[in-house]
Amino acid sequence: MTWLGVFSQLLEIVAALLLAPLLSGWINQWRAWLQNRSAPGLLQPYRMLHKLFNKESVIAEHASPLFRGAPYIIFGCMALASAIIPTLSTDLPLSPAADAIALVGLFALARVFVSLAAMDVGTSFGTLGARREMLIGFLAEPALLMVLFSVTTIVETLANRDLGIHPSLALAGVAFTMVSLAENARVPVDNPATHLELTMIHEALILEYSGRHLALLEWAASLKLFAYSCIGLALFFPWGVAEAEAPLALLLAMPALILKLAIGGALLALLETLSAKMRIFRVPEYLATAFLLAVIGMLVHILLAA
Amino acid sequence: MTNGWLPAAAQWVHIDWVLLVAAAWMLIGVAGVLALRRLTLVARVLFPLGGAFGLVLTGIALSAALSSPEVAVLPIGLPGLPFHFRLDSLSAFFLIVIGSVSAGVSAFAAGYFRKGEGTPPGLLAFEYHLFLASMALVVVADDAYAFMVMWETMALSSFFLVTANHRIVEIQRAGYLYLLIAHIGAIGILLCFGVLQANTGDYTFANMRAQQLSPFWASLAFLLALFGFGAKAGILPLHVWLPEAHPAAPSPVSALMSGVMLKTAIYGVLRVFFDLLDTPLWWWGLLLLVVGLATALFGVVFAAVQVDMKRLLAYSSIENIGLLFAAIGLAVLFSAYGMQPMAALALTAVLYHVAGHAFFKSLLFVGTGAVLHATSERNLGKLGGLIRTMPWVAWAMLVGVLASAGLPPLGGFVSEWLLLQSFLFSPALPSAFLNMLIPVVAALIALIAALASYTMVKFFGIIFLGQPREEKLALARDASGWERIGMAWLVGGCVLLGLFPVQFIALIDPVTRSLIGAGMADGVAAGGWLLVPVAIERASYGPAIFLLGVAASFALAFVLVRTLYHGRLRRAAPWDCGYPWQNARMQDTAEGFGQPIRQIFEPFFRMERELPTPFDVEPRYRVSVGDHFWHWLYLPLARAVERLAGVIGLMQQGRIAVYLLYSFATLITVLVVVKQ
Numbered sequence: 011m012t013w014l015g016v017f018s019q020l021l022e023i024v025a026a027l028l029l030a031p032l033l034s035g036w037i038n039q040w041r042a043w044l045q046n047r048s049a050p051g052l053l054q055p056y057r058m059l060h061k062l063f064n065k066e067s068v069i070a071e072h073a074s075p076l077f078r079g080a081p082y083i084i085f086g087c088m089a090l091a092s093a094i095i096p097t098l099s100t101d102l103p104l105s106p107a108a109d110a111i112a113l114v115g116l117f118a119l120a121r122v123f124v125s126l127a128a129m130d131v132g133t134s135f136g137t138l139g140a141r142r143e144m145l146i147g148f149l150a151e152p153a154l155l156m157v158l159f160s161v162t163t164i165v166e167t168l169a170n171r172d173l174g175i176h177p178s179l180a181l182a183g184v185a186f187t188m189v190s191l192a193e194n195a196r197v198p199v200d201n202p203a204t205h206l207e208l209t210m211i212h213e214a215l216i217l218e219y220s221g222r223h224l225a226l227l228e229w230a231a232s233l234k235l236f237a238y239s240c241i242g243l244a245l246f247f248p249w250g251v252a253e254a255e256a257p258l259a260l261l262l263a264m265p266a267l268i269l270k271l272a273i274g275g276a277l278l279a280l281l282e283t284l285s286a287k288m289r290i291f292r293v294p295e296y297l298a299t300a301f302l303l304a305v306i307g308m309l310v311h312i313l314l315a316a
Numbered sequence: 317m318t319n320g321w322l323p324a325a326a327q328w329v330h331i332d333w334v335l336l337v338a339a340a341w342m343l344i345g346v347a348g349v350l351a352l353r354r355l356t357l358v359a360r361v362l363f364p365l366g367g368a369f370g371l372v373l374t375g376i377a378l379s380a381a382l383s384s385p386e387v388a389v390l391p392i393g394l395p396g397l398p399f400h401f402r403l404d405s406l407s408a409f410f411l412i413v414i415g416s417v418s419a420g421v422s423a424f425a426a427g428y429f430r431k432g433e434g435t436p437p438g439l440l441a442f443e444y445h446l447f448l449a450s451m452a453l454v455v456v457a458d459d460a461y462a463f464m465v466m467w468e469t470m471a472l473s474s475f476f477l478v479t480a481n482h483r484i485v486e487i488q489r490a491g492y493l494y495l496l497i498a499h500i501g502a503i504g505i506l507l508c509f510g511v512l513q514a515n516t517g518d519y520t521f522a523n524m525r526a527q528q529l530s531p532f533w534a535s536l537a538f539l540l541a542l543f544g545f546g547a548k549a550g551i552l553p554l555h556v557w558l559p560e561a562h563p564a565a566p567s568p569v570s571a572l573m574s575g576v577m578l579k580t581a582i583y584g585v586l587r588v589f590f591d592l593l594d595t596p597l598w599w600w601g602l603l604l605l606v607v608g609l610a611t612a613l614f615g616v617v618f619a620a621v622q623v624d625m626k627r628l629l630a631y632s633s634i635e636n637i638g639l640l641f642a643a644i645g646l647a648v649l650f651s652a653y654g655m656q657p658m659a660a661l662a663l664t665a666v667l668y669h670v671a672g673h674a675f676f677k678s679l680l681f682v683g684t685g686a687v688l689h690a691t692s693e694r695n696l697g698k699l700g701g702l703i704r705t706m707p708w709v710a711w712a713m714l715v716g717v718l719a720s721a722g723l724p725p726l727g728g729f730v731s732e733w734l735l736l737q738s739f740l741f742s743p744a745l746p747s748a749f750l751n752m753l754i755p756v757v758a759a760l761i762a763l764i765a766a767l768a769s770y771t772m773v774k775f776f777g778i779i780f781l782g783q784p785r786e787e788k789l790a791l792a793r794d795a796s797g798w799e800r801i802g803m804a805w806l807v808g809g810c811v812l813l814g815l816f817p818v819q820f821i822a823l824i825d826p827v828t829r830s831l832i833g834a835g836m837a838d839g840v841a842a843g844g845w846l847l848v849p850v851a852i853e854r855a856s857y858g859p860a861i862f863l864l865g866v867a868a869s870f871a872l873a874f875v876l877v878r879t880l881y882h883g884r885l886r887r888a889a890p891w892d893c894g895y896p897w898q899n900a901r902m903q904d905t906a907e908g909f910g911q912p913i914r915q916i917f918e919p920f921f922r923m924e925r926e927l928p929t930p931f932d933v934e935p936r937y938r939v940s941v942g943d944h945f946w947h948w949l950y951l952p953l954a955r956a957v958e959r960l961a962g963v964i965g966l967m968q969q970g971r972i973a974v975y976l977l978y979s980f981a982t983l984i985t986v987l988v989v990v991k992q
Contacts, residue, residue, distance in 0.1 A: 063881045070890040072783065074703045076714075086869035093865070107861035108724075111736050114762075115724040116862075118769060122723060125773050129904075132701065132782030133892040137904030144773050145912045148766035155762040159740050159755060218891055221884075222877050294916050301759065308755045313748075 018099035018260055025264070026092035030236035031055035031229065033275055040279035041203075055232065059225050067221030070131045080127035081219065081226040087120040088233035096251060097240040098263040110158040113241075114151060117193070120230070121147045128215040139214025142290060146199065146211070149297035150192045156304035157186045161245045164311050177314075181307030183246050188300035190238040192293065195231075197282040199293055209287065236271075243270050330380035331388045331403040334411065334456055337373045341366060341449040348441030358437040359426050364798070366445050367422030373415030373452065381408040381823050387458065393465070400520050402458035405826035406591070409667060410455040410583045412823070416809060417575050417674045418448050424682045424802025425568035427795070428689070434481035440566075443480075447473040447572065454580050460509035460519035467505065467580075471498040471548075474577060477569040478561050490560035497557045501547025505584065508540035512592055524592045534593055538600050541588040542607075549581035549637045552611040553945045559618075562630035563694065567685020570626060574633045575678035579670050582640055586666075589648060590831040598652040602750070604645025609760055612638025616767040617917045620774065621910035621941050623696050625684050628775055629677065632720065635768060636673045639761065640666055643735050647832070650738075653745055656834035662738040664836050667824045668817070669731035672719065675809035676728060679716035680775075682806070683709055686799055687779060690792040696775075696906035701784040705792040710780040712803040717776040719810040721769035725859040725866075727813030730847070732765055733857055767913075774909040783900040815859050817847045907939060914941065922947055 035055045042049035051057075069077065094108050094116075108116065125140035160182050192199040195212035202212065216227050244251070250266030288296065344366050351357045380386070385404035393399055403411075425444065429437050450469035457463035475498070479491035513519050514527040529537065547554040562570045589596060615634030622628035643666045650659035684694075686709045693699055703710035719726035739758035745751050784790060795803065813820060825835035847857045877883075892898045914921060922942035928935030967978075 063877065066882075066884040066886055068886045068888050068891075071887045072701070072704060073887075074781070076703065076781070082870045082873050083866070085873050086866040089869040089873075090862070090865040104861065104865060106856045107858035107865065109856060111733050112724055112729075112857050112862065115722070115729055115733070118721075118766070119718075119723045122718070122721060122769055122773055126777055126781060129773075129777035129781040130703075131890045131892075132900065132903050133890050133898055134902040134904070135892060137777070137782065137909075140773065140777060141904055141909050141912065144770045148763065148770045151766035152759045152762035155736075156755070156759045159758065163740075217893065220891075222881060226873065226877070291912075291915065305756060305759060309752060312751055312755075 012101070015099075015101045015103050019093065019102050019104055021260070022098045022102065023089065023093045025098065025267075026233060026236055026240075027089065027229075029268070029271070030092070030232040031059060033236050033239065033271055034232040036272065036275045037235075037279050040276045041282060044279055044283040055228075059229055062220075062225035062228070063222050065221040067223055069220070069223075070218055072131070073218070074130055077127050077130040077218075078223070080123045080130075081223040081230070083123050084120045085226045085230045085233075087116050087123075088230040088237065091116050092233055092237045092240065095237055095240045096244055097267055098251065099260060100251060110162065111155065114155055114158070117234070118147065118151060120234075124215050124227075128218075131218045133218065135214045135217050139211055139217070142211045143215055145290075146192055146293060146297070149294055150189050150300075153185060153297055153301035153304055154189045154193070156301060156308065157182050157189065158245075160304055160308035160311065161186075163308070176311075178307045178311035179246070181303050181310065183242075185300045185303040185307065186242055186245065188296065188303070190242065191281075192297055192300075194235045194238055196278070198285050198288050198296065201287050209290075239271055239274055240267075243267070243274070329386050330376055330383065330408075331386040331401055331456065333376045334373065334380075334403060334452065335388065335390070335401065337369050337376065337415075338449040338452045340369050341445040341452070344369070345442035345445035345449075348438040348445070350438070352438035353436050355429070355431050355437045358441045359429055359798075362441045362445075363422050363426035363429075366441075366448065367419045367426070367802075370415045370417075370419035370422055370448070374412055374419065375415075377408045377411035377415060378823075381405055381412065382826060393461065397461055399462040399465075400458035400522075401453075401456045401462065402521070403456050405830050406583070406586060407455045409823065409827050410579065410670075411452060413579060413671050413674045414448070414451050414455070414576050417678050417806070418572065420675075420802045420805035420809070421568050421571045421575070421678055421682060422448075422802070423805060424571075424685070424799050427798030427800075427802070428568055428682075428685055429566070430689075434479075434483060435476075440477070440480060443473045443476045444569070444572075447477060447569075447577075451576060451580055455583050458521045460506075460513070460521075460524075463509075464502070464506060467502060470577065470580065471495070471502065474565075474569070474573055478565040478573075480566050480569070481564070484564075486560075487564040490557075490564040494557045494561040497547050497554060501544045501554070504540045504544025504547065506544075508537050508544055508588065511537040511540060512588070521587075521592060528594065531597060535597065535600070537593060538589065538596075541585065542604070545581040545584040545588075546607075546641075549578050549585075549641070550611075550634050551607055551637060551641055552614055553949055555611065555615070555634050556943065556946060556950060558634055559622075559627045559630040562633070562681075563624055563626035567626075567681055567688060570629075571678035571681035571685075574629065574681055575674040578633060578637055579674055582637075582644075582666070582670055585641075585644060586663075586831065589644070590651075590663075596648045596652045598649060598747075598750075601645045601647075601649030601652055604648060605642050605757060606645075608638045608640070608642030608645055609757060609764075610638070611635075612642060612764045613760065614638070614920065616764050616771060617913060617920050618941075618943070620767060620771045620913040621921070623906040623910075624694050625687070625696055625699075625775065625779060626681070626694055628696075628771065629680050629684065632768065632771060633673075633677060635764065636669070636677070639735070639764065640669055640673075642757070642761070643669070643738070646735075646738060649745070649750070651832050655745075656832055657836075658738060659832050660828040660834040660836055661734065663828045663832060664821060664824050665731050665734035665738055667827060668727075668734060668813075668820070671820070672727035672731050672810070672813050675806055675813060676716045676719040676726075679803060679806035679810065680713065680720060682799070682803060683713040683716060686795040686803075687792075690794070691786075691789055693786070696778045698786050699779045699784075699789065700782045700786075700900065700903065701780070701789060702792060703780040705790065706780075706794045708794045708800055709803070712807050713776060713780065715807045715810055717772045719814065721772040722765045723769065724857075725814045725863040727810045730814060730817045730857075730859065732761075733847075736761060770913070774906065778904075778906050778909065782903045785900050785903070815863060817857075817859060821847075910941075914939070920944075 035052045039049040093104050125143050128136040128140040164178050195202055200211040219227055250263055344362050348358055348362055380403055385402055388401045390399040450466045453466040457466055475491055475495045478494055479487055481487050511533055512524040516523055550558040612635045615631050615638055619628050619631035643662050647659045647662035688694055719728040722728040722732040739754055821836055829835040922944050924940045926938040928937055
């Protein structure tokens, strides 16, 4: 562990915490532009968070301590997740604490807590949301693990070859995109802008929260989107990330990251505008497709070494 | 080494002390019989004493784990056929699990048993401690005779424990089914030992180790062992007794059966496959993998749709046993191809999961016992909101639930992580077909783990969260003092297993070294506090750092939010999109929570739906989920047996003359045969 490592670790956490709401704001702006609406300001998510933190928190009479503690736990999980992913540098003191499987476990921990918290008050929407969230979770998790496995084995054996399009990597990339859309409650699976009660998942889970608890959950949600984007970038577009013993590369890594995220965010908004939300029982088919694509990617790699 | 019966106490070695603890447990049992109906004495003295001996056993086994094997011979039983005992690292590992888990369960049992629940408390104490002693002796037995005697004692004592409340018809039936399958399994084990001794007539394990069996006989022994131990463990299609026996038994007994007794079957499997049989064949591994995964998937899918909390846990045990068998299959596969380090990794995952599952499943079962006593309800549809009236139980169960769902940083996650590592970082196997299979199998394991967390959210959420679904739940009382001690002990086990994997693997290392000649400890120790299976560049996991990371961000977020902003909080009626008439009946039910699973995994179930029509005055909706195996396999089998019994019954005429005729015919036949 070097001082530089500690510094890049801290820089990465701070960058994640600050850039995550900005990414959500950026995506919302693009969505508005693509849908011919006038867009809210780029800093709108920060204003939102500030407003929510200042508000009084109103919770149900019979809410248990689990309900009050959950937002902090979820926020902690997401902060740790974004600290582990190599976004700016690969020399991170915290990253040996968790590999890809542990990262998936961390997201699962957050998911279980948000579902339990939603069930705590005992409203019909909360329990419905919890059930749907866990449904998507158990479908998405194996697909995500499959993607991570196949990409790690592919990259390991392809590392010495020249860059180019590898069919196995492309399949894994498509699968990863599909899974991240589902995991982050984006359009074909859930609509982040909806308050139409029967179709919502993420909103149903946090329906009973207000004030600072809601602020933490919203921030955690944008951190999750940020973390997934960074995983995608680290897996498929790992250019510009600083290696160990290269202090100057850190300077370059930040603009590279922001550029990549800006492009990715705009593409996400485009994808969301072009597709429609699907029925909840189409989601298993959708995620099974993602899973199959990841498996096919792996098999293509093993059989054809492509 | 001991040289004779009863050496001076100073020369006693670990194995003698283990036998002494088993004897002490039996003595406690006898004391229970003497104090048959004195509940206070039994509960406050005998059960805690049994728990203390569990701790003693753990201590002995811990110090024995790292020393060389010891043997002892007890001249009891038949003349010229003494009991052989042997304590090696594998036995010591299972003794640690038995001792430490039973300590927690006994402490809980001290506060659990009440008057008027069937069997008198003293008799329960007898059966309970006999059960413990027989489990401890099963794992140190060193000949087929001692093993079978202890195995049968274990089956019988647990049968009487299951039927503690023997006046209820369902419990009688559950006990009968359990006894039946246990004995069918025992026949398999007995035949397996018969094959293993290879016509030498010497039934000690030492002799079986020395035999070189031909592939045919070795495979036969393998299949018999798989059948026999599989019946005890509950692999498909021999699982049917588990969901019946576990709800029937008193909760501490279910905890021991699920947490510990199923593990003795795993012990038997490991003993036969890796110790008594020499080099395994590759297709054994494949068969184990397939059977294990099928069992695990079946178990978890059924667990997700259950509405009875103890049945749910029983199916979840089937799932975990399936995962264990799949991991054993992987270890066999690797070891058949001579990849010892990878086999060691898979075997480490098996043993870690044995310990992890023992702790969290016992915790969950004793927790359901506390809920059952407080509410007298096992049906999830009549529970809810207990976190407010039973906070001790609820928070302890939360730990068990998270461990069971395989979430970091608890014990369940470590074994799952090790298992996935052994799948993923497997170097290429010599067979292309297996190479393709392995990633798919890994994905299936990920699916099973994710389904387990679905099930556990349902289990915890419906029992402890939300609003109480019945009026009487408001009066539920939290667990008593002894019950809290027992649960706290088991919670501690789950947490420590999660946080200190490196230290715990040091205990597993001698086991894998003695069974397959390779271990993980050196590689793991190189990582310091990090758990490193292969090489640090490839994968590592540091649960302590992990927990510290989450805790630090939790604390930091909390402090910052509270100092930078005001901490005002107001309690009001639930918002629920502004709907004011929300009541407890509008929450999701257990059936509702299982609905997506019923829809997605429809072919797994035999479903009977009763749907209301729009014109019904009192609309009723009912759905029941049955098991295909029961209808396709067990019922036809039962009918065939009944028909056969009817045919044989024709011989029973009930007249003495006919029976004399039979005796005469037998005599003549025997004489003719002997004459030739």
